[in-house]
Amino acid sequence: MSDALPPGATLGILGGGQLGRMLAMAAARLGLKTCVFEPAGDCPASHVANHHFRAAFDDAEALTRFADACDVVTFEFENIPTAALDAIERRVPIRPGREALRISQDRLTEKNWLRDLGLAVAPFAPVDDAESLRAALDRIGAPAILKTRRFGYDGKGQARIATPDDAGAALAAMAGAPAILEGHVSFAREISVIGARGLDGAVACFDPGENLHEGGILRTTTLPAALPHARATDAVLIAGRILTALDYVGVLGVELFVTDTGLVVNEIAPRVHNSGHWTQDGATIDQFEQHVRAVAGWPLGDGRRHSDMVMENLIGDDIARLPEIARDPAAAIHLYGKAEARPGRKMGHVNRRTGPAA
Amino acid sequence: MSDALPPGATLGILGGGQLGRMLAMAAARLGLKTCVFEPAGDCPASHVANHHFRAAFDDAEALTRFADACDVVTFEFENIPTAALDAIERRVPIRPGREALRISQDRLTEKNWLRDLGLAVAPFAPVDDAESLRAALDRIGAPAILKTRRFGYDGKGQARIATPDDAGAALAAMAGAPAILEGHVSFAREISVIGARGLDGAVACFDPGENLHEGGILRTTTLPAALPHARATDAVLIAGRILTALDYVGVLGVELFVTDTGLVVNEIAPRVHNSGHWTQDGATIDQFEQHVRAVAGWPLGDGRRHSDMVMENLIGDDIARLPEIARDPAAAIHLYGKAEARPGRKMGHVNRRTGPAA
Structure with missing residues (x-):
């Protein structure tokens, strides 16, 4: 851990939504302090962070103050304005690096890049x-x-x-x-792999989860995915290839279609990913801590899953089912601190343990 | 959940140490906001709470502002001045109630009370x-x-x-x-039970853990304790009797000696307890969330343990072993955000999963 941030150092997080919130909580477990940069007030991450810089992404002065308060900066969403990243990177490292952001910000660039890497895409x-x-x-x-x-x-x-x-x-x-x-890709199921790469180049992946979407929004992720072992290995190898090609530092989500002829990469997300939320209750070191460990230069967890899990998103009015969910002792509840339940808005998620991992 | 605090409501926590910190993180998972009252600046709980009231426990004006900012108030240590509790209780409920505090604040009162309840004590x-x-x-x-x-x-x-x-x-x-x-009590081992009682009177207990102390400070807690099943049941029944006799709301720790002739109650703590930290990684709903659920009027978790665990406290210079611990993928790290590692000071703990629960 010679390059590692020690406890007491400060992690900066661009974006104050639920991903930033859960990153901040993971950082706290490792004794790190957190600064969140987010224009909106009362944002989910601000509730659990040490500091909230409430300013616009074009506020150069605020970005400078933020960067100077942080030892390393990461992000919870990929569409951060380039000028903001430039202003921060002049003063403090941003991890994962700019290349992953550049590629994933544009679907065309991403598809070309994945194809050039030799991976199957639609x-x-x-x-x-x-x-x-x-x-x-x-x-x-x-x-x-x-x-x-x-x-x-x-x-x-x-x-x-x-x-x-x-x-x-x-x-x-x-x-x-x-x-x-x-x-159109004719697929049997959708899966995703949450991979991570450390500052030292080590790679670790969580087991692939099987995703169900409704109306374009993730509904559930189930572990293990119903996959032959060889396909699960393929998925992990694909994630590893992407992480290494990007010289990546942090957690990255890879969505894949399982087809008769193999795996097709749907998209990548250079951040913690909704389909990795199950790790909070199914792995010793979850995706949020894994990301914090990577960007802080700590050793990675090994990604081992100790339990079979079903993660269910609570979207919009789903939150009205909270009294029923709270009565289920197998349901680990994770709410995001959002005041208003708008249609399509992710209000929280529930992880249900279905048994020990085989 | 008719009496339950809804997400967005505010839990007040008296005391800003590591127990308050972990209570605040559990409250956040349930979508609750937190206010911490603690005289010390940069205290562990303040890092993850929504608000930190930094004032002395005899500052009536600050206590009033604090109480008015909270929907319910709990505490992380039992030695809170009576006048402070009086000031708060005039404006907002304190849970657990005053009787448990009164009894546990004085070892003599506690021993008399336990004996009068029919329990064995030294x-x-x-x-x-x-x-x-x-x-x-x-x-x-x-x-x-x-x-x-x-x-x-x-x-x-x-x-x-x-x-x-x-x-x-x-x-x-x-x-x-x-x-x-x-x-002196001649005992084979020391165990503890973390029990909880809800606002509705329901009781739930975690499995007894086996404790090793060094120099008067808890060193490790191991689950399961090496106990005949009947003794483990005895321990749970004792905790249940105490919780009910106190008309208790929240989590309570009961330390017990295992002797040839049965269980002897060593002491009780009307709060989350160091020997219950294993629950963070060994149970779906941990002791911190269990306490928050109780004082917020939510249904309790059932206390079921899904994994065998060893919890190890990191005390003083133990924190220098962090680089080695961070390389152990079976070690779930929980640090408290304390800057200075003084001898005897609890800096964090590590939960190691040793296998699925039998």
Whole structure:
């Protein structure tokens, strides 16, 4: 741990949502202090952090004060303005590094990068206007899905194209933003791997979880995924290849489709990931602590799972089921401190242990 | 959960040490906000709480502001001045209630109360001066231990009396404070039970853990304790009797000696307890969340242990072993955010999972 931040050092977190909140709690377990940078007041992470810098991401003076208060800076979301990162990086290291952010901020860049790494991805083509969409549909065919290249999450900025007749409406839904057409992948299940790479280059992965989405939002993650062992190994190898190619430091989520012919990479997220929340109750060192360990230069946990788990997101009105959930002694509750339950808003999650890991 | 505090409500915590810190983190998981009242700055609990009222326990104005900011108030240590409790209780409920505090604040009161409840305790007698000490020694015999009636913890305020010749030095060590002489109990092992009682009167207990002390300070707690099942049941029944007799709300620690003739109650602590820290990694709902659930009127967890565990305290210079501990993937690290490692100071603890619970 010669390069490691000692207890008492300060971790900076860009973004104050639930991921930042759970990162801050993990950092506290390791004796680290936390500063959160987030424009919104009363944000989830601020409740458990040592300091909350409440300022805009274009407030250069606040960014400088924030950077000077931190020993290392990480982030909970990938769409941080480049100028903000530049201002911080002049004063303190940002981990994971800029390359992972650059690639994952743009779906087209990401798909090209993954393909160039030799990984299978869905057929794709850039779309800027009706003409390029027509050409892309000719090549890829329908059904397909049109997505904005940037700033999409939880199914936002996406439009399905069931038949070529849907093309006009889908393009209109992009509102002029640069887009990417992705071909349909026929898959048996969706899985994800939460991988991590330390400052020393060591890699560790949690077992793949099986994900169910509803309306573009993750609903449940189940461990173990129903997969042949060889496929689970493939998933871990893919995560390892991505982590190493990026010279990555931290936790990274890789979403994969399981198809008859192998694994297809759907997308990567250069951060802790919703589908890794099960680790809080199913592994000794969870994804949040694993990320903090990596960016703070500590040794990584080995990713071993001690229990079988089902993680269920509590979305919007799901929170009304809290009294029932609280009566279930097998339910580990993790709420985010959000005051208002808007439709589609992630209010918390529940980890249910279903037994010891085989 | 009709009487339950909803997410977004505020839990007040008297005392800002590591127990308050871990209570605050558990409260955050349930979406509750926290206010910590603690005279010391940069205290462990303040790092993860929403608010820190930094004021003295005789600052009536600060106590009033604190009480008005909270929906319910609990505490992490039992020696809170009565006037402070009075000031708070005029405005907001304190849980657990005053009776448990009154009893556990004074070793003599506690021993009398436990005996009157029909529980086995070590022979004891009050000691105020040389004469009462002589009479007590005549009755109880040596070896014995002289303890201050109030404000003792981690072996402080205690003096061993191996032979009657030690009486003078032991009495001098009390520095004039009212004391209690406790007879020696010949025990095979020390165990503790972490019990809880909800606002609705429901009781739940964690499995007894086996404790090793060094120099009066808890060193390790091991689960399961090496006990016949019937003795483990006895321990749980004793905890249940105490909780019910006190009309208790919250978590309570009961330390017991295992002797050839049965269990002898050593002491009770009306709060979360060091010997219950293993629950953070060995049970779905840990002692901190269990306490928060109780005082917030939520349903209790059932106390079921999913893993065998060894909890090791990191005391003083033990923290220098952190680099080695961090390399152990079976070690769940919990540090308290204390800057300075003084001898005897609890800096953190480590929970090691040794396997699934049988």
